[in-house]
Amino acid sequence: MEIGREIFWNVGQAARWIAYLLMVISFVLIVYGIRKRYTMWRIGKPTPFSFTRTLWERIGYFIKNGIFHGAILRRRETYPGLMHLLIFWGFLILAAGSGVIAFQDDFLRLLFGITYLHGDFYLIFSFILDLAGLAAVVGLLMAVIRRYGTKPSRLDNKGEDLLALMWILAILVTGFFVEAARIAYDRPPYEVVSFVGWFISPVFTGLSKEAILTTHIIIYYTHMLLSFGFIAYFVFSNRLLHIVTSSLNMMFRGVEEAPRGAVAAIADFETAEEFGVNQIDGFTWRQIFDLDACTRCGRCQDRCPAHLSNKPLSPKKLIQDLKEEWLRRAHGVKNEDGLLDKVIEEETLWSCTACLSCQVNCPVSIPTFDKTLEMRRFLTMTLSKMSPEVKLLYKNLQTRFDPYGMGKAQRLEWTEGLDVKKATEAEVDVLYWVGCVASLDDRNRKIARSVATILNAAGVSFGVLGPDEKCCGDPLRRTGNEYQYQELAQGNVDLLKELGTKKIVTACPHCYNTLKNDYPQLGGVFEVYHHTEFISSLARAGKIAIKPVLEGITTYHDPCYLGRVNEVFDAPRRIVGRVAKGRFVEMPRNRKEGFCCGGGGGKIWMEEHHDRICHLRMDEAIGISAATVVTACPYCLIMMEDAIKDKEKSESMRALDISEIVARGL
Ligand code: SF4
Numbered sequence: 023m024e025i026g027r028e029i030f031w032n033v034g035q036a037a038r039w040i041a042y043l044l045m046v047i048s049f050v051l052i053v054y055g056i057r058k059r060y061t062m063w064r065i066g067k068p069t070p071f072s073f074t075r076t077l078w079e080r081i082g083y084f085i086k087n088g089i090f091h092g093a094i095l096r097r098r099e100t101y102p103g104l105m106h107l108l109i110f111w112g113f114l115i116l117a118a119g120s121g122v123i124a125f126q127d128d129f130l131r132l133l134f135g136i137t138y139l140h141g142d143f144y145l146i147f148s149f150i151l152d153l154a155g156l157a158a159v160v161g162l163l164m165a166v167i168r169r170y171g172t173k174p175s176r177l178d179n180k181g182e183d184l185l186a187l188m189w190i191l192a193i194l195v196t197g198f199f200v201e202a203a204r205i206a207y208d209r210p211p212y213e214v215v216s217f218v219g220w221f222i223s224p225v226f227t228g229l230s231k232e233a234i235l236t237t238h239i240i241i242y243y244t245h246m247l248l249s250f251g252f253i254a255y256f257v258f259s260n261r262l263l264h265i266v267t268s269s270l271n272m273m274f275r276g277v278e279e280a281p282r283g284a285v286a287a288i289a290d291f292e293t294a295e296e297f298g299v300n301q302i303d304g305f306t307w308r309q310i311f312d313l314d315a316c317t318r319c320g321r322c323q324d325r326c327p328a329h330l331s332n333k334p335l336s337p338k339k340l341i342q343d344l345k346e347e348w349l350r351r352a353h354g355v356k357n358e359d360g361l362l363d364k365v366i367e368e369e370t371l372w373s374c375t376a377c378l379s380c381q382v383n384c385p386v387s388i389p390t391f392d393k394t395l396e397m398r399r400f401l402t403m404t405l406s407k408m409s410p411e412v413k414l415l416y417k418n419l420q421t422r423f424d425p426y427g428m429g430k431a432q433r434l435e436w437t438e439g440l441d442v443k444k445a446t447e448a449e450v451d452v453l454y455w456v457g458c459v460a461s462l463d464d465r466n467r468k469i470a471r472s473v474a475t476i477l478n479a480a481g482v483s484f485g486v487l488g489p490d491e492k493c494c495g496d497p498l499r500r501t502g503n504e505y506q507y508q509e510l511a512q513g514n515v516d517l518l519k520e521l522g523t524k525k526i527v528t529a530c531p532h533c534y535n536t537l538k539n540d541y542p543q544l545g546g547v548f549e550v551y552h553h554t555e556f557i558s559s560l561a562r563a564g565k566i567a568i569k570p571v572l573e574g575i576t577t578y579h580d581p582c583y584l585g586r587v588n589e590v591f592d593a594p595r596r597i598v599g600r601v602a603k604g605r606f607v608e609m610p611r612n613r614k615e616g617f618c619c620g621g622g623g624g625k626i627w628m629e630e631h632h633d634r635i636c637h638l639r640m641d642e643a644i645g646i647s648a649a650t651v652v653t654a655c656p657y658c659l660i661m662m663e664d665a666i667k668d669k670e671k672s673e674s675m676r677a678l679d680i681s682e683i684v685a686r687g688l
């Protein structure tokens with residue numbers, strides 16, 4: 023008995039021609055669907071985009087995170103990771119198998135009379151395809167259990183989710199039954215390698231040979247119609263199309279084109295009549311594409327500090343609400359009222375701390391804050407609509423150049439008794455950018471003093487701007503007041519350039535990010551270091567000694583704009599590891615998944631409603647019995663100290679900046 027099978031067994035050449043016809047119809051529908059979708063994406067504004075830039079890096083990123091699901095597996099999400107892997111690889115292998123069959127039967131055999139689907143190759147091929155089909159079925163059943171059984175709160179179910187799952191499952195099951203009927207007809211012993219079909223084939227026991235042949239034809243055509251129907255439906259289904267859009271988004275957003283922490287400048291700033299976005303087509307086509315790529319997985323929501331502290335913001339909902347609006351607009355429904363308070367509530371926009379946790383932890387790399395920011399820009403610059411605290415913040419920055427409104431005279435008070443030069447009066451190697459909080463807030467002035475003490479101990483030639491230092495502009499930019507930001511920041515850039523500044527060190531991650539990532543847009547390109555990086559390099563060079571001074575359990579809180587946004591994770595940990603006499607224990611959420619203190623995005627200058635984010639963070643520190651919460655950001659320090667007080671833990675816990683501990687050991 024020859025090992026192999028006839029490709030159109032029992033259905034004859036008619037089936038081949040029907041398959042060709044359905045293939046052509048599906049192809050036409052796909053082209054039509056993609057064209058239609060393309061015009062829908064293009065309702066967004068044009069934006070520069072190079073398809074080929076860093077293409078190999080993008081492909082590598084996609085292979086790692088899209089094909090091998092690295093982004094999900096890295097987060098130790100074993101169940102969804104395995105589920106996606108089984109479905110994806112199962113389908114990929116089945117599709118490749120169909121290609122192998124078609125290549126033989128529609129090309130090599132027809133043109134040259136060559137066949138290869140027989141003998142050992144056939145046995146291995148059949149086994150692999152059954153294994154792939156089984157893997158896909160298991161993956162799909164896992165998906166059904168997850169969506170409709172265990173159902174994590176971040177998932178919501180729509181009718182199209184169920185339709186997609188059931189449709190795919192039906193294709194696989196009918197495929198196996200076609201195989202089983204064929205095997206049941208004469209049960210060739212070698213077909214045991216098609217183990218799923220072999221296992222099912224006894225269901226046909228008791229049927230006559232004719233009945234098996236008829237049943238086979240019915241299931242065969244059902245399977246064919248389901249398969250080609252699925253291909254045609256694919257591009258019209260919001261649910262299924264995400265397989266393509268999210269893969270592309272992962273590829274073209276995952277490898278970032280600009281520094282993660284930089285905010286995109288307003289392109290037509292000089293000529294625009296209004297700023298920001300209040301209509302869906304005010305977003306760029308790439309931002310619209312982001313909306314289409316969202317898989318509704320809810321990972322962003324699970325990690326959003328605003329959502330977890332019961333504020334009216336879920337990044338997933340924000341993206342989905344904008345997507346619904348885009349679909350309405352793309353189908354011709356005009357929205358005369360705009361987005362604000364019609365599609366997205368103002369309170370939602372003001373709840374965001376700009377921590378970028380949603381973006382960094384989104385498996386398909388969808389930025390959310392860029393959209394929030396555009397709508398904030400519309401509120402603040404076009405409508406001049408903001409809360410009284412934000413108004414006061416802008417006024418203080420306009421008139422006194424710091425968020426407190428304290429003015430330049432007090433900016434050097436922290437230096438009393440220390441040897442600190444003014445960079446405007448002496449030539450120095452390093453400019454110490456102190457920042458408003460460390461210059462003017464009593465508690466945080468200890469950070470400024472500690473940094474200066476360390477720099478002096480290491481013999482670094484440094485100076486400060488003192489009264490000439492103005493706010494870096496971060497709170498203005500991230501609350502949407504681009505106009506005032508530009509004015510302030512340009513002044514800073516001009517002064518720094520005038521002084522011939524090359525190297526800047528700062529203890530504030532918000533200043534660090536703005537100086538490093540935003541200022542190049544204004545022509546200010548400097549070597550910018552966070553104090554943790556600088557202190558760590560001084561210690562490595564043997565210029566200072568870091569001594570263990572902290573008793574008890576020590577933990578480290580990653581400031582968002584140092585850790586997740588600028589990926590400075592190791593330098594602070596190198597220092598903390600050395601200052602801790604007792605154990606160093608990480609909090610459950612650390613590094614990229616580190617949890618915000620609640621102060622970013624201008625929020626530290628606003629009233630916090632609902633639960634406090636810093637309380638949630640402190641619960642984690644309390645959970646690991648930390649005696650000291652070390653941090654590296656003035657905002658975080660304020661928030662951590664507030665939380666320790668509110669939780670009545672002042673007796674047993676304290677929060678310190680990394681510089682304070684190092685300075686203590688000098
Ligand atoms: S940036 Fe942070 S606060 Fe804002 S939506 Fe994303 S996760 Fe939530």
Ligand code: SF4
Binds near residue numbers: 317319384
């Ligand atoms: S934005 Fe990203 S993380 Fe959030 S639901 Fe969509 S795909 Fe998931």
